[in-house]
Amino acid sequence: xxxxxxxxxxxxxxxxxxxxxxxxxxxxxxxxxxxxxxxxxxxxxxxxxxxxxxxxxxxxxxxxxxxxxxxxxxxxxxxxxxxxxxxxxxxxxxxxxxxxxxxxxxxxxxxxxxxxxxxxxxxxxxxxxxxx
Amino acid sequence: xxxxxxxxxxxxxxxxxxxxxxxxxxxxxxxxxxxxxxxxxxxxxxxxxxxxxxxxxxxxxxxxxxxxxxxxxxxxxxxxxxxxxxxxxxxxxxxxxxxxxxxxxxxxxxxxxxxxxxxxxxxxxxxxxxxx
DNA sequence: CCATGAAACGGGTATATACCCCTAAAACCT
DNA sequence: AGGTTTTAGGGGTATATACCCGTTTCATGG
Numbered sequence: 001x002x003x004x005x006x007x008x009x010x011x012x013x014x015x016x017x018x019x020x021x022x023x024x025x026x027x028x029x030x031x032x033x034x035x036x037x038x039x040x041x042x043x044x045x046x047x048x049x050x051x052x053x054x055x056x057x058x059x060x061x062x063x064x065x066x067x068x069x070x071x072x073x074x075x076x077x078x079x080x081x082x083x084x085x086x087x088x089x090x091x092x093x094x095x096x097x098x099x100x101x102x103x104x105x106x107x108x109x110x111x112x113x114x115x116x117x118x119x120x121x122x123x124x125x126x127x128x129x130x131x132x
Numbered sequence: 133x134x135x136x137x138x139x140x141x142x143x144x145x146x147x148x149x150x151x152x153x154x155x156x157x158x159x160x161x162x163x164x165x166x167x168x169x170x171x172x173x174x175x176x177x178x179x180x181x182x183x184x185x186x187x188x189x190x191x192x193x194x195x196x197x198x199x200x201x202x203x204x205x206x207x208x209x210x211x212x213x214x215x216x217x218x219x220x221x222x223x224x225x226x227x228x229x230x231x232x233x234x235x236x237x238x239x240x241x242x243x244x245x246x247x248x249x250x251x252x253x254x255x256x257x258x259x260x261x262x263x264x
Numbered sequence: 265c266c267a268t269g270a271a272a273c274g275g276g277t278a279t280a281t282a283c284c285c286c287t288a289a290a291a292c293c294t
Numbered sequence: 295a296g297g298t299t300t301t302a303g304g305g306g307t308a309t310a311t312a313c314c315c316g317t318t319t320c321a322t323g324g
Contacts, residue, residue: 005238006245006254007149007164009261012189014146015281016264017139022282032139033310050272057144062311064273069309085272085319106137113138117263122138124256129141131249132148147311154312165280182302194281196303201279217289217302 010128021109028101029073035106037066038075038091038099046079046090070095142260153241160233161205167238169198170207170223170231178211178222202227 021032040055041047053063067089070076075095078087091099114122153164172187173179179187185195199221202208207227210219223231246254
């Protein structure tokens, strides 16, 4: 039993749950990561790559590349602001529609995971997340 | 508080903990994923890509590519077996040494994560893992 | 107003991961 | 023994992620 690497368990849990969400979201051509990004941009209305990276706790270059994918799919567009270094990201019309279509699919996945794990383990996930 | 996506929490937890292990393992030039792979190969002595994929619960192509990285670093080598389709993976001498050097670093990370999370949340991780 | 420093981003490189399709080889069934 | 099916891998493509470095642009202090 020495192979109980907590990291490995968490990585596997993340992969497995991601696969569930991805399976539902595939119906509208989104991944979970993309859905979360769209959601955060929608929530903020408009925000820069650095701001989004901070909000997601991800590296700036990661967000930059993920945003490029969303732009390629015409879900997100860049608008220049006063600052010549930054460009603000915001949803396109298509992006808003896609996000709206994805929401119930996301909820289905969320509910499925809830029922797989049960309330105690759901609480535990929140606690683990808070402790890191 | 509707942003409590369990998948997102798990993904973030996995990233954060991986970063801790990776930081320690960087001293011997390994990532956590590579360490786990080396460990599984060492344990088995010799096994095929499909067997390793099954053992890791990862896609075969993922393991194939990860194994290529390990071969590039001379940590793993392929040996042909009777079956012309398969090639068995096994550690090189360097791979065994690297793995031995990495073990205490892995343990340091493991202990650090244990103390960050505490016994209850450690138990919860195991439970979550089992439920998926 | 200019020099220096800080902030924002892009690109290069590397890894991890999955899906799909193709080929080769073995196994299996007449 | 030969045709069919299954198994094993490889390669293509796509995404997600991080680190480092270079460039541009802003801010700030003299």
